[in-house]
Amino acid sequence: MSVLLDHPTQALSEYVGHASVSADSAFDEGVSGARGFAQARLEELGFATDLIETPIHPVLLATRGDPSWPKLVIYGHYDVQPPDPLDLWSSDPFSAVEREGRLYGRGAADNKGPQIVHMSALRRVLKRNPNLPLHITYLIEGEEEIGSPSFRGFLETHKERLQGDMLLVSDTGSPGPDQLVVTTGLRGLTALEVKVRGPRQDLHSGVHGGALMNPLQALMRACSHLHDADGKVAVPGFYDAVRPPEPWEREELSKLPTSEDEYAQFLGIPTFHSPPGYSPLEAIRFCPTLEFNGVGGGYQGEGSKTVIPSEAFAKITCRLVPDQSSQEIARMVRDAIVRSCPPSVQVEVEVKGGGDPYVVIPPGKPGSSGEESDLTKKAFPLVEECVRKSFGSNPLFLREGGSIPIIRDLKEVAGLDALMLGLFTNEDNLHAPDESFHLGIMNDAIDAFEEFFEKLA
Amino acid sequence: MSVLLDHPTQALSEYVGHASVSADSAFDEGVSGARGFAQARLEELGFATDLIETPIHPVLLATRGDPSWPKLVIYGHYDVQPPDPLDLWSSDPFSAVEREGRLYGRGAADNKGPQIVHMSALRRVLKRNPNLPLHITYLIEGEEEIGSPSFRGFLETHKERLQGDMLLVSDTGSPGPDQLVVTTGLRGLTALEVKVRGPRQDLHSGVHGGALMNPLQALMRACSHLHDADGKVAVPGFYDAVRPPEPWEREELSKLPTSEDEYAQFLGIPTFHSPPGYSPLEAIRFCPTLEFNGVGGGYQGEGSKTVIPSEAFAKITCRLVPDQSSQEIARMVRDAIVRSCPPSVQVEVEVKGGGDPYVVIPPGKPGSSGEESDLTKKAFPLVEECVRKSFGSNPLFLREGGSIPIIRDLKEVAGLDALMLGLFTNEDNLHAPDESFHLGIMNDAIDAFEEFFEKLA
Numbered sequence: 001m002s003v004l005l006d007h008p009t010q011a012l013s014e015y016v017g018h019a020s021v022s023a024d025s026a027f028d029e030g031v032s033g034a035r036g037f038a039q040a041r042l043e044e045l046g047f048a049t050d051l052i053e054t055p056i057h058p059v060l061l062a063t064r065g066d067p068s069w070p071k072l073v074i075y076g077h078y079d080v081q082p083p084d085p086l087d088l089w090s091s092d093p094f095s096a097v098e099r100e101g102r103l104y105g106r107g108a109a110d111n112k113g114p115q116i117v118h119m120s121a122l123r124r125v126l127k128r129n130p131n132l133p134l135h136i137t138y139l140i141e142g143e144e145e146i147g148s149p150s151f152r153g154f155l156e157t158h159k160e161r162l163q164g165d166m167l168l169v170s171d172t173g174s175p176g177p178d179q180l181v182v183t184t185g186l187r188g189l190t191a192l193e194v195k196v197r198g199p200r201q202d203l204h205s206g207v208h209g210g211a212l213m214n215p216l217q218a219l220m221r222a223c224s225h226l227h228d229a230d231g232k233v234a235v236p237g238f239y240d241a242v243r244p245p246e247p248w249e250r251e252e253l254s255k256l257p258t259s260e261d262e263y264a265q266f267l268g269i270p271t272f273h274s275p276p277g278y279s280p281l282e283a284i285r286f287c288p289t290l291e292f293n294g295v296g297g298g299y300q301g302e303g304s305k306t307v308i309p310s311e312a313f314a315k316i317t318c319r320l321v322p323d324q325s326s327q328e329i330a331r332m333v334r335d336a337i338v339r340s341c342p343p344s345v346q347v348e349v350e351v352k353g354g355g356d357p358y359v360v361i362p363p364g365k366p367g368s369s370g371e372e373s374d375l376t377k378k379a380f381p382l383v384e385e386c387v388r389k390s391f392g393s394n395p396l397f398l399r400e401g402g403s404i405p406i407i408r409d410l411k412e413v414a415g416l417d418a419l420m421l422g423l424f425t426n427e428d429n430l431h432a433p434d435e436s437f438h439l440g441i442m443n444d445a446i447d448a449f450e451e452f453f454e455k456l457a
Numbered sequence: 458m459s460v461l462l463d464h465p466t467q468a469l470s471e472y473v474g475h476a477s478v479s480a481d482s483a484f485d486e487g488v489s490g491a492r493g494f495a496q497a498r499l500e501e502l503g504f505a506t507d508l509i510e511t512p513i514h515p516v517l518l519a520t521r522g523d524p525s526w527p528k529l530v531i532y533g534h535y536d537v538q539p540p541d542p543l544d545l546w547s548s549d550p551f552s553a554v555e556r557e558g559r560l561y562g563r564g565a566a567d568n569k570g571p572q573i574v575h576m577s578a579l580r581r582v583l584k585r586n587p588n589l590p591l592h593i594t595y596l597i598e599g600e601e602e603i604g605s606p607s608f609r610g611f612l613e614t615h616k617e618r619l620q621g622d623m624l625l626v627s628d629t630g631s632p633g634p635d636q637l638v639v640t641t642g643l644r645g646l647t648a649l650e651v652k653v654r655g656p657r658q659d660l661h662s663g664v665h666g667g668a669l670m671n672p673l674q675a676l677m678r679a680c681s682h683l684h685d686a687d688g689k690v691a692v693p694g695f696y697d698a699v700r701p702p703e704p705w706e707r708e709e710l711s712k713l714p715t716s717e718d719e720y721a722q723f724l725g726i727p728t729f730h731s732p733p734g735y736s737p738l739e740a741i742r743f744c745p746t747l748e749f750n751g752v753g754g755g756y757q758g759e760g761s762k763t764v765i766p767s768e769a770f771a772k773i774t775c776r777l778v779p780d781q782s783s784q785e786i787a788r789m790v791r792d793a794i795v796r797s798c799p800p801s802v803q804v805e806v807e808v809k810g811g812g813d814p815y816v817v818i819p820p821g822k823p824g825s826s827g828e829e830s831d832l833t834k835k836a837f838p839l840v841e842e843c844v845r846k847s848f849g850s851n852p853l854f855l856r857e858g859g860s861i862p863i864i865r866d867l868k869e870v871a872g873l874d875a876l877m878l879g880l881f882t883n884e885d886n887l888h889a890p891d892e893s894f895h896l897g898i899m900n901d902a903i904d905a906f907e908e909f910f911e912k913l914a
Contacts, residue, residue, distance in 0.1 A: 022760075023758065023759060023760030023761060023762060024758060025759070081762060081763075082756070082758060082760075082762050084756075084758065088658070145763075146760050146761060173664060189663070189763075198726060199724045199725050200726075201545065201725070201886070201890065202888065202890070203724065203888070203889065204887045204888040205746070205774060206644060206646070206857075206858050206859030207630060207741065207857070207858050207887060208724065208741055209741060209746040209748050209776050210731055210732070210735075210740035210741045210744045210745075210776070210858065211720070211729055211730070211731050212729055212737070213726075213730035216749035216752050217748075217749055219677075220676075220749070220752070221684070223677045224677050224682075227674060227678070229799075231670075263668070267665065267669055268656050268657025268658070269656050269669050269670075269801065270802075271800055271801045272668055273670035273799070274667055274668050274669075275667070280667070280668035283668055284665055284666060284667045284668050287667045288667075289662070289667045291662045291666050291674075291763075292671055292673035292677070292754075292766075293662060293756050293761060293762055293763055293765075293766070294754070294766070295673050295752060295753065295754055296753045297749075297753075298749065298750050298751035298752060299539070299541075299751035299772060300751055300757070301480070303479075303480030303481060303539075304480060304603060304648050304750065304772055304774065305480065305539050305751065305772075305888065306538075306648075306748075306774050306888060307750050307889070309751070315755070315756060315762075317761065317763050319666050342730070343728055344726065344727060344730040345727075346727065352761060400664070401663050401666060401667065402661065403663050430661045431762065431763060433659070
């Protein structure tokens with residue numbers, strides 16, 4: 001009997017077709033559609049599935065195998081980023097289209113494609129050997145793109161179901177099909193939303209201009225105090241807990257087949273702007289940031305409208321590195337903003353959640369603890385071998401700049417070390433228009449994971 | 458025969474129904490509808506009308522009377538501000554609704570209601586005396602709310618048709634029906650739009666954050682350098698040409714029946730923020746400003762989206778006082794912004810036009826030139842008398858904070874002094890949701906102008 005996972009491209013196309021934007025309740029139907037899709041695939045693979053309610057979007061939890069076998073936990077997320085700006089997409093973000101060896105659509109790379117890789121590899125292995133002696137727990141959440149606000153609570157309540165020997169994740173990046181990366185660290189995240197309120201409603205800037213503080217002016221002044229001119233964050237205490245990278249991490253990074261010129265060209269920027277002492281490629285992995293993801297207030301349309309707006313907002317996220325604490329940084333940033341706002345406006349800073357940074361030193365690398373589980377000790381060299389066979393070169397072991405806060409949570413609550421093999425690339429346009437997934441990587445990775453699952457058991 | 462102007466409220470309702478938003482080409486039909494409405498009314502009054510093409514919206518020019526008679530020019534504008542934010546309106550902005558003695562709708566007060574006042578008063582006078590010996594030229598433009606970009610060119614080309622003895626305008630404010638104001642000065646205006654461009658497209662703030670300058674960060678830093686903390690504009694040279702107000706102007710202002718507490722309550726702000734040495738009520742008339750009318754960039758929707766945006770913008774207008782020059786101030790502000798932007802982003806500052814400030818010292822007031830036309834010398838005391846009779850109190854002679862740049866242009870090109878009687882009030886919500894026009898003021902003002910036109914002739 002053929003199942004959908006025997007046709008990975010088709011499976012991924014269907015998965016992308018469920019518009020699972022977790023940030024916007026207008027997409028609730030797509031969110032539940034994507035969840036149902038993942039659940040159906042796991043049931044086809046013989047998993048017992050369960051939907052665990054959360055305050056926002058339920059977690060899909062699924063299990064197969066005997067509890068006495070080595071225990072692997074696999075993480076993924078069925079939600080995606082919002083698709084806007086829509087006018088910059090070459091095709092409908094939620095109708096997957098194949099062009100030049102890539103499948104285009106929101107979520108194709110982040111994180112639906114990599115999930116299809118794992119599931120398709122498992123399909124091949126389990127088809128041959130339905131009794132593969134590996135206990136697998138699937139954990140697929142629906143709030144990753146909004147900072148996983150319900151995940152920690154879910155974890156505390158259900159941690160006994162997540163006990164295991166290792167965590168497998170493919171929600172990180174690699175330079176390309178010729179060079180894969182095993183991710184050894186993820187930045188933490190803290191998200192804040194600032195609202196500045198001035199007059200009770202928008203005012204004519206001629207009739208009233210000069211009497212009062214413009215909320216946009218107050219907001220921009222407060223935000224401008226959050227950085228130094230040289231690229232560092234100027235929030236007091238922000239860098240206090242930062243631990244510099246290990247020397248071997250900088251050395252491993254130097255093997256990356258990416259030059260700074262190529263990187264600048266890819267980004268389309270005139271010059272870099274990284275903190276003193278760090279190259280741009282180092283900064284995105286080893287340095288914390290404070291970024292403005294969205295700022296708005298007043299007239300947004302064509303032409304001009306001479307108003308003093310009633311309010312203004314800024315959406316801010318910080319990326320954090322060891323040993324910064326998400327909660328402490330949120331407090332520091334909030335305090336800095338409140339301090340910088342004049343009494344002539346009202347300011348409100350809402351902390352929207354986040355997660356602490358995470359680093360795993362692979363067994364055998366300088367600095368590893370030696371206390372890893374047997375499964376972890378087996379998995380790291382095994383993934384190196386499987387990647388070399390399928391892709392033709394050894395993977396590099398590198399931290400990356402993105403955040404998957406729940407990796408850290410799973411380590412803390414369930415004691416799981418994470419093996420993270422990166423399957424998407426810069427060219428995949430994550431979180432941007434024309435997101436896509438490289439089908440060559442997809443097929444080679446299915447081969448690699450087929451061997452990996454077979455030999456890990 | 459009854460004409461529409463015999464029923465002023467109905468006439469105003471119909472005028473408001475034409476959604477004449479000049480800033481947005483989506484409203485082109487409403488713009489031409491409003492123009493046609495005004496043209497039809499003037500033709501009913503016996504005017505010969507003419508539509509003069511401009512690069513954007515045509516000017517309506519109309520004339521009646523013998524060229525040997527005293528010549529009055531009346532100015533108005535048939536365009537209105539954009540209606541957004543739409544969700545804050547209690548009723549459709551373009552379906553006029555009467556509630557508690559007010560007519561609600563976009564443009565009801567700015568400037569359609571005051572035009573209906575003049576036209577209805579003329580209707581009464583001309584009905585009785587079709588040969589009223591007053592030559593009247595009507596000039597109604599359609600680009601006032603976007604800064605009258607075509608007006609100066611129009612004026613240079615058609616100035617021979619605008620020669621006259623005085624200009625009459627009702628596009629200014631008064632405290633309320635118990636206290637009218639003759640406006641003796643208007644602030645100038647200069648508008649700029651700033652665009653800051655960073656990476657070629659929106660980027661994932663985790664994957665790339667730390668390598669490059671965020672365009673929102675660069676924009677906010679540059680904008681935050683445009684003001685001091687004490688409420689003054691920090692652009693070098695900004696105040697160099699500012700002339701302080703005459704002592705009688707401050708004295709006249711002190712007679713205003715508005716307390717600062719009432720004003721703060723009306724605005725709904727915790728404290729004022731006016732420049733040192735000026736009360737809030739002085740600052741809005743005598744001080745120049747730099748206001749952010751709209752700022753945007755990055756994710757604007759619900760929830761969060763972890764991007765580094767590709768670009769960011771700020772819409773800025775400055776209000777100017779004598780003897781600041783719109784062009785010079787635009788250059789200073791543009792230079793200050795460009796200087797503050799780092800080389801890691803591209804910045805573009807577009808000057809969107811504006812106009813110089815205007816002051817008229819009424820004949821007989823300290824400082825007047827004595828060189829005014831006979832019609833002007835007759836009109837200022839006459840308007841005082843007519844207002845006293847209809848409204849029960851003398852008008853005050855005050856500058857106001859808004860801008861009608863073309864008043865200054867008409868003085869320069871056609872030599873016309875302006876008599877400006879304010880007919881709208883703060884409660885009319887100009888440029889804001891729930892704009893309305895006070896029907897009591899409308900009716901009393903029609904009485905006052907009926908006597909004014911009759912006696913002026």
